Amino acid sequence: MLNVDKIRADFPLFTHHPDLIYLDNAATSQKPKVVIKALTDFYERSNANVHRGIYALSEMASAAYEAARSKVAKFIGATSASEIIFTKGTTDGLNLVAQSYGLANLQAGDEVLVADFEHHSNFLPWQKVCQLTGAKLKFFGSDASGFISKEEWQKKLNQKTKIVAIAHASNVLGTITDIKKIAKLVHAVGAVLVVDAAQAAPHLAVDVKDLDCDFYTFSGHKMLAPMGIGVLYAKEKILEVMSPYQLGGGMIESVSEQEVIFAVSPEKFEAGTPHVAGAIALAAAIDYLQEVGLAKIRAHEIALSERLLSGLAKNKRVKLLGEAQASERTGLVSFHVDGVHAHDLSDYLAKNNLALRAGFHCSEPLHQSRSCGATLRASYYLYNTEAEIDTLLEKLEEAINYYE
Amino acid sequence: MNELYRSELMEIYKDPAHRGHLQPCSVSLDKQNPFCGDRLHLALQIKDGVISDAKFEGELCFVSIIGAEFLLEEVIGKSLAEAKKIDQAQILALLDLNLTTSRIACATLALQALQQALVKYEEASK
Numbered sequence: 001m002l003n004v005d006k007i008r009a010d011f012p013l014f015t016h017h018p019d020l021i022y023l024d025n026a027a028t029s030q031k032p033k034v035v036i037k038a039l040t041d042f043y044e045r046s047n048a049n050v051h052r053g054i055y056a057l058s059e060m061a062s063a064a065y066e067a068a069r070s071k072v073a074k075f076i077g078a079t080s081a082s083e084i085i086f087t088k089g090t091t092d093g094l095n096l097v098a099q100s101y102g103l104a105n106l107q108a109g110d111e112v113l114v115a116d117f118e119h120h121s122n123f124l125p126w127q128k129v130c131q132l133t134g135a136k137l138k139f140f141g142s143d144a145s146g147f148i149s150k151e152e153w154q155k156k157l158n159q160k161t162k163i164v165a166i167a168h169a170s171n172v173l174g175t176i177t178d179i180k181k182i183a184k185l186v187h188a189v190g191a192v193l194v195v196d197a198a199q200a201a202p203h204l205a206v207d208v209k210d211l212d213c214d215f216y217t218f219s220g221h222k223m224l225a226p227m228g229i230g231v232l233y234a235k236e237k238i239l240e241v242m243s244p245y246q247l248g249g250g251m252i253e254s255v256s257e258q259e260v261i262f263a264v265s266p267e268k269f270e271a272g273t274p275h276v277a278g279a280i281a282l283a284a285a286i287d288y289l290q291e292v293g294l295a296k297i298r299a300h301e302i303a304l305s306e307r308l309l310s311g312l313a314k315n316k317r318v319k320l321l322g323e324a325q326a327s328e329r330t331g332l333v334s335f336h337v338d339g340v341h342a343h344d345l346s347d348y349l350a351k352n353n354l355a356l357r358a359g360f361h362c363s364e365p366l367h368q369s370r371s372c373g374a375t376l377r378a379s380y381y382l383y384n385t386e387a388e389i390d391t392l393l394e395k396l397e398e399a400i401n402y403y404e
Numbered sequence: 405m406n407e408l409y410r411s412e413l414m415e416i417y418k419d420p421a422h423r424g425h426l427q428p429c430s431v432s433l434d435k436q437n438p439f440c441g442d443r444l445h446l447a448l449q450i451k452d453g454v455i456s457d458a459k460f461e462g463e464l465c466f467v468s469i470i471g472a473e474f475l476l477e478e479v480i481g482k483s484l485a486e487a488k489k490i491d492q493a494q495i496l497a498l499l500d501l502n503l504t505t506s507r508i509a510c511a512t513l514a515l516q517a518l519q520q521a522l523v524k525y526e527e528a529s530k
Contacts (some may be wrong), residue, residue: 339464343440343510348408359440367441373463374440402408403417403466 003297146175
């Protein structure tokens with residue numbers, strides 16, 4: 001069991017907003033004091049650019065930055081720290097893979113496969129590279145729970161498939177995809193598997209070697225770290241031959257007027273001054289999550305999902321978007337109410353200090369394929385309580401009656 | 405809780421006088437709210453340069469419905485020149501809803517539809 005009272009005390013935002021019920025964690029999480037302190041400590045005590053100076057302060061900053069990289073590598077089970085590229089976030093990571101790996105490896109006649117529940121950030125970059133290369137972008141249809149059937153895999157995946165890009169967990173349906181299982185299918189046709197882990201990394205214990213995916217990317221800010229820092233993991237043998245995405249300082253071995261020899265990974269993919277303080281604060285967030293315990297956080301989220309799902313099931317007018325069981329989803333539930341607009345419900349809930357997301361959650365094709373307008377999404381994390389879920393259910397009932 | 409909206413607005417929302425199908429009409433237009441995907445259908449009947457009747461349709465939120473109701477109440481009976489002068493500030497003042505920035509697009513959805521419909525009508529009449 002989590003000691004939620006103790007955890008909440010670690011988050012200064014809740015001190016400043018004591019009445020807030022924050023249920024928009026799939027958009028971004030709040031930050032514990034230790035993470036905020038890691039940021040300010042870096043700027044107050046260690047600030048210098050990395051990989052540049054030979055003076056002590058720069059070496060200290062570089063060492064802390066590289067220690068953060070090693071911590072991330074260990075956290076997700078990467079073979080080596082050189083497989084960890086720091087990015088701005090998941091979107092940045094997916095664009096890097098699409099623009100670098102995608103552009104170099106796709107040609108007319110090839111196919112790229114994504115699921116119908118992808119966030120815009122995991123299909124717009126592919127739509128773009130398909131337009132540029134003449135490759136074809138195809139979508140897996142998922143069932144009401146957000147699972148892709150064996151038949152659908154057989155129908156869509158073939159020898160022309162070069163890239164499969166899929167969310168480890170859907171930001172709308174919440175459903176967790178079995179990455180280990182699909183990696184085998186994808187590799188069997190000689191394609192690579194790109195995983196958007198924005199909604200998974202904050203909630204699940206991950207071992208990328210065990211999953212055997214080729215690329216795995218996520219954001220720090222959804223897992224207690226600052227905005228603007230993210231991670232792209234890729235297998236070393238892929239990074240070795242992959243071209244850099246952006247060019248500039250900090251990523252070369254030697255440069256002349258007409259030629260350049262790039263540094264090896266990860267520097268090759270980190271042109272310009274990186275978000276050093278963000279990486280160090282991400283390491284602090286990982287320490288915090290591990291101290292609380294990922295397994296305990298997961299059990300807590302499942303309990304909250306069960307409570308919310310059973311409460312919503314009591315109201316016949318509430319329709320779920322994504323019917324996965326509590327244990328099959330990360331900490332989120334999307335729903336809509338017959339005859340009442342999601343934004344009106346959201347307004348009413350907001351007046352009662354409940355912060356939820358209403359809209360398409362950057363997954364417009366999914367809402368179109370399910371013939372569904374805007375939805376409400378409740379997403380929770382380690383600091384949310386059962387009492388908060390009960391308040392949501394109570395106020396939602398009130399809101400529905402209000403617009404009746 | 406304190407009432408979210410004035411009670412008279414709640415009555416308008418539950419039974420909007422100008423919601424419905426207008427047939428025949430002089431001009432009609434669909435306008436989508438990019439924020440939530442809501443689609444408002446607006447139809448105008450124009451006689452001798454005056455808007456004689458107007459109706460809206462669509463699955464819409466409270467704020468869009470109130471925005472459409474107040475706008476159509478205002479615009480029916482007005483000349484095309486007068487109708488063109490109605491702006492966002494005027495509608496927001498009429499609604500007096502203390503809206504957050506994200507809901508202004510809802511409140512003015514019907515107004516945007518009206519402005520585009522008037523342009524469409526004039527171009528078709530040329």
